[in-house]
Amino acid sequence: MTLPCLIQFAQVHEQFRLPELRSIAELNGIQLDIPEEVDVKRPFMIINLSSEDDAKILAARCILIKNVLELWGHGESYEVLHGRNKENMPLWQRYATDTTFKFLVTAYNHSIHKARQKSIMETFDYMAWEGRIDLASPEVTLLCTEEYRDRGNSHTRAKHEGEGSFRQVYFGRLLAEGTARDLIQKFDVKQRAYYGNTSMESEISLLMANQALSAPGRLIYDPFVGTGSTLYTCAQFGSYVCGSDIDGRQMRGKGGVWLLQLSERRLMGLDVTPGIMRSAAQYGVASLILDLFTFDVTRHPWRSGGIFDAIITDPPYGVRAGAKRLGKKDKAVINDKPPKPGNADAPAHLRPNYIPPTKPYELSELAVDLVALSVHLLKPGGRLVFFLPTVNEAYQDVDIPLHPHMKLVSNSLQDFGNWGRRLVTMEKLSGPATTDPAIATTIHVPAHKDFREKYFSGFRHAMNLKDPNMMNERR
Known part of the structure; x- marks a missing residue:
């Protein structure tokens, strides 16, 4: 027997709703019966679940769920x-005799005045509800919700204008409220002990953690960890996490004291706790952060494959911080001959305080390399979750780098107008770990190629980006 349910979503991130819902259902073994045609712009969705417990699990974990009703009409x-x-009637008659209850009348995109709320409640008098009203802790909460159309910014609606001209009205028993949304405030970047100008906003990092199927006992890695936003949210759900970055200052916090040896800092009484670990301690998840590493992800030290349950990251794409890889921009030859004994003029790269040079890492190359890295490091069934910025006018589905050992699970757009960023989720198929590059060898040039230049030029060439000749000229 299935339970007809109504899910009301928060009115944000429309394209992220179904991927998150399906991910959490998969994580918990919940069977979803979702209609084939769903209007993602509407915050209401009718589905069938197997039990009330399933509804409570989804509401307690999905960041975008406001509440779930047992739908009666x-x-x-x-x-x-x-x-x-x-x-x-069989669904609600069992509650009508001696169950304490309260009755709520609400609306989406509208405010219903109290006199009409009372008149709406009175139309349900045929239910002959005999239980005692309890507004504080009722056994059953009855909820009637009217859905009004969104008029956008073109029209300012008076307080009660159009009352009764709703699109749809729903009624049922409240099964669960979306408690997971409280985590958005908990992980608010502004209240974090350590953050930077590229720190991921809390709601998005929580959505990414859900897409990665974060859960106790799972091992998750962020290869562009920055200030650690994804680590905290994955650890919140019980996963063991680790991260790496080519610039260690992002992970530990900037400051000249970090040039000193660890022992020297301790003797001087200086704080030796990396910035990421300070925030992790603030959230009570420091014990779940296994380690932080500094290296170029294209020359990583992971020698064994099939290590991680998920890879989750927001790669730098040049707007606030650009991606880097080891190497010299001018392609100068490095003298790698070992110095003679006692030679004080040793090559710079052999000195203890040497900091290797870096060069820009083009986004389209980074995306291809990230997929290939994931094929090597993920267990079969493991997920890769990453953001990919793109020019909306020029985007095509083939822009997503593919690989024969990776399956595309979802591709959701966060739209900013001329450009957007896509939360891409992939799953590794069964097969041997490999370091072969992703299959992206066609003549197609993705819309995110040279994204930084396009962003700062105001996307003036957006209408011509589909023309390969124009792209070749820009390269």
Whole structure:
């Protein structure tokens, strides 16, 4: 027997709703019966679940769920709603005799005045509810919600304008409220002990953790960890995490004291705790951060494959910080001959305080390399979750780098107008670990190629980006 349910989502990140819902359902073995055609722009979705427990699990973990109802009736008018509610009498009759309850009337995109709320409640008098009203801790909460169309910014609606002209009305028993949304405030970057100008906003990092199927006992890695936003949220759900970055200052915090040896800092009474670990301690997840590494991800030290359950990252794409890799921009030859004994003029790269030079790491190359790295490091069934910025006018599905050992799970757009960023989720298929490059050898040039230059030029060439000749000229 299935349970008809209504999910109300938060009115943000429309394209992220279904991927997150499906991910958490997969993580918990929940069978979802979702209609084939779903309007993702509407915050209401009717599905069938197997039990109330399934609804509570989804509401407790999905960041975008506001509440879940056991749906007793719905329609484009109250006449239709009441007809369906009467047909579903077996669902609610068992509560009508001696159950404490409260009745709420709400609306999406509208505010219903109290007199009409009371009149709406009175239309349900045929249910003959005999239990005691308890507004503080009722056994059952009845919820009636009217859905009004979004008029956008073109029209300012008066407080009660259009009341009753709703798109759909829903009624049922409240099964669970979306408690996971409280984590958005907990991980608010502004209240964090350590953060930087590229720190991921809390809601997005929580969504990424859910897409990565973060759970107790799982091992998750961020190869562009920065200030650690993804590590905290994955650890919040019980995963063991580690991260790396080519610039260690991002992980530990900037300051000249870091040029000193660890023992020297301790003797001087200086703080030796990396910035990421300070924030991890603030959230109570420091014990789940296994380690932090400094290296070029294209020359990584991971010699064994099939290590991680998930790789989750927000690669730098040049707007606030650019990606780097080891090497000299001018392609100068490095003298790698060992110095003679006692030679004080040893080559710079052999000195103890040597900092290797770096050069820009083009985004389209980075994306291809990231997929290839994931094929090597992920266990079969493991997930790669990453953001990919793109020019909206020029984007094509083939822009996503593919690999024969990786399956695309979801591709959700966060739209900023001329450009957007896509949360891409891939799953590693069964097969041997490999370091072969991703299959992206066609003549197609993705819309995120040279993204930094396009961003700072105001996307003036957006209309011509699909033309390979134009792209070749820009290269």
